[in-house]
Amino acid sequence: MTDKPLRLGTRRSKLAMAQSGLVADAVREVTGRPVELVEITTYGDTSREHLAQIGGTGVFVTALRDALLRGDVDFAVHSLKDLPTAQPGHLVLAATPKREDPRDALVARDGLRLDELPRGARIGTGSPRRMAQLNAYARSHGLTIETVPIRGNIDTRIGFVRNGELDAVVLAASGLNRIGRSGDVTGYLPADTVLPAPGQGALAVECAAGHTVDGLSLPDALARLDDPFTRAAVTAERALLAALEAGCSAPVGALADLLADGQQSTTTATEMRLRGVVGTTDGSELVQLTTTGPVPRTHQEATALGAELAAEMLAKGAAGLMGERAL
Numbered sequence: 001m002t003d004k005p006l007r008l009g010t011r012r013s014k015l016a017m018a019q020s021g022l023v024a025d026a027v028r029e030v031t032g033r034p035v036e037l038v039e040i041t042t043y044g045d046t047s048r049e050h051l052a053q054i055g056g057t058g059v060f061v062t063a064l065r066d067a068l069l070r071g072d073v074d075f076a077v078h079s080l081k082d083l084p085t086a087q088p089g090h091l092v093l094a095a096t097p098k099r100e101d102p103r104d105a106l107v108a109r110d111g112l113r114l115d116e117l118p119r120g121a122r123i124g125t126g127s128p129r130r131m132a133q134l135n136a137y138a139r140s141h142g143l144t145i146e147t148v149p150i151r152g153n154i155d156t157r158i159g160f161v162r163n164g165e166l167d168a169v170v171l172a173a174s175g176l177n178r179i180g181r182s183g184d185v186t187g188y189l190p191a192d193t194v195l196p197a198p199g200q201g202a203l204a205v206e207c208a209a210g211h212t213v214d215g216l217s218l219p220d221a222l223a224r225l226d227d228p229f230t231r232a233a234v235t236a237e238r239a240l241l242a243a244l245e246a247g248c249s250a251p252v253g254a255l256a257d258l259l260a261d262g263q264q265s266t267t268t269a270t271e272m273r274l275r276g277v278v279g280t281t282d283g284s285e286l287v288q289l290t291t292t293g294p295v296p297r298t299h300q301e302a303t304a305l306g307a308e309l310a311a312e313m314l315a316k317g318a319a320g321l322m323g324e325r326a327l
Contacts, residue, residue, distance in 0.1 A: 004214055005034040009064045009073035012039045013153055018178045019203055020077040023097065023225070027075075030224045031216060038073050040064055065091060068208055074218060075207035080199035080234055085242035094222035095205040099230040100174035102201035102255060104130060104194050106187040107158050107176075108168035113187035117145065121167040124150040124160050128251040128281045130170050133194040135283025147281075158184055170194075174201035195253030195277045195288075198237035202230055229258060232272065232296045239306025240276050244313065250322045253277040256305075258295060269295050272302075276309050278318040287318045 006027060010020035017037065024035040040063050061083055064076040068091060080096065087093060106114055114137075117123070123145055125131060131147040138145045148166060150157060154175060160166040170189070176182050205225060211218045233256035246252045254276045258269035271292045279286035291309045296302035310318075 003034065005036040006031070006075065006213060006218075007038050007073040008035050009038050009040050009067045009076035011060060011064070012041055015154060015175045015179055016077075016079075019079070022178070023077045023203065023205055026097065026225050027222065031221050033213075033216070038067070040067055040073075065206070068206065074211065074213055075205060075222060078204040078206060080202040080204040080238075081197040083199070083204050083238075085238050090209055091206055092209045092219050093204055094207050094219045095225040096227060096231045096234055097203050097205070097225045098227040099233070100177055100201040101188075102196045103173045103191065104170050104189040104196055104200075105173040105176055105182075105185045106168055106170055106189060107161055107184045108186045109161055109164070111186050112168070114168075114189065114193070115141070115143070117143070117167055119144045120146065122146045122148050122165075124148045124157060124166040124169040126150055127170075127197070129197055129253050129277075130194060131281040132251040132279030132283055132286065133253060133277065134170070135281065136279055136286050137193050137283070139283050154179060154181060172196070172200055191255050191275065195255050195275055198241045198252065198254040199234045202234050229269075232302045233257065235299055235302035236272065236274050236296065236306040239303040240274065240310045240313075241306075243307045243310030244278065244318060244322065246278075246322050251279050251281055252322070254306075259292065272296060272305065274305055274309050276313055278313060278321045280321050285321055287313050287316045287321060289313055289316065 008020055008024050010016050020037055024037060027035050061078055067073045068076055108117060123134060125147060126149060134147055150160060154171060157169045157171060161169055173188060176185060205222050207218045207222060236256040237254040240254050241252055244252060256272055256274045259271045259273050272295050273290060273292045275290045277286060277288040289309060289312050293305050296305060
């Protein structure tokens with residue numbers, strides 16, 4: 001066994017470091033090799049602009065991929081929802097480990113849930129997708145809310161609630177779980193209320209195609225971390241996003257889950273359900289559709305499921321509701 005460590009490229013944020021630490025532990029276990037984290041600053045970390053203004057697509061990814069190509073790191077860990085849908089030919093998505101909770105979560109003052117927020121409540125989020133669905137939900141349930149664009153890490157965003165600047169913020173449940181902050185959650189937003197971002201809650205482990213370290217084929221070794229159910233689900237979700245020609249900051253939500261006799265299941269599943277939504281950020285217009293099909297057994301089958309639902313959504317006018325098209 002070599003003592004040469006495998007170099008894992010990661011963003012510097014607390015969440016990214018926690019996520020990468022989980023993957024590092026798993027890689028150590030399957031390879032018997034030491035793993036060291038190499039911290040890399042991305043454009044999305046340094047820019048103070050809102051993600052919708054800087055495009056969203058690739059802003060947290062490009063620097064990590066550049067480090068892979070230069071050979072500065074052996075593999076990288078991304079939040080899958082941040083990855084552009086087009087995969088570079090020289091890099092491989094070697095593994096998608098088992099997905100964390102994909103839902104969005106509310107952190108509100110006084111322990112309030114969404115339906116308990118006062119009239120005119122200010123809800124912070126950096127996501128046009130969340131804004132669109134929160135505002136649509138409020139319209140349909142007689143609530144009066146104001147969605148406020150925010151940036152910052154998890155601690156900063158929760159701080160807006162603690163200091164009284166906002167009544168609530170919406171964050172990914174997976175991120176809160178991974179840094180031990182699930183106790184701050186005052187309510188989880190079911191997918192029927194707010195569909196998550198495509199790939200939310202999942203991680204992407206990426207390396208250069210054919211990369212070896214002291215005789216170890218890294219793509220083959222990392223593939224041992226792959227969860228087939230997670231890969232099938234996120235492949236369908238990202239195929240929908242790609243077919244809509246939308247970037248990761250567009251107001252698009254998608255969630256694929258596995259069903260057995262119409263109920264969620266990963267052990268006896270016979271069907272995959274894919275739900276998608278596109279909406280204007282003020283919530284005045286939404287296109288939301290669902291499809292089901294046999295559990296995909298191949299990348300092509302999962303991609304086809306996403307593309308088919310996207311085609312239906314485009315036929316219903318989805319293209320006209322997206323502020324960003326990734327052309």
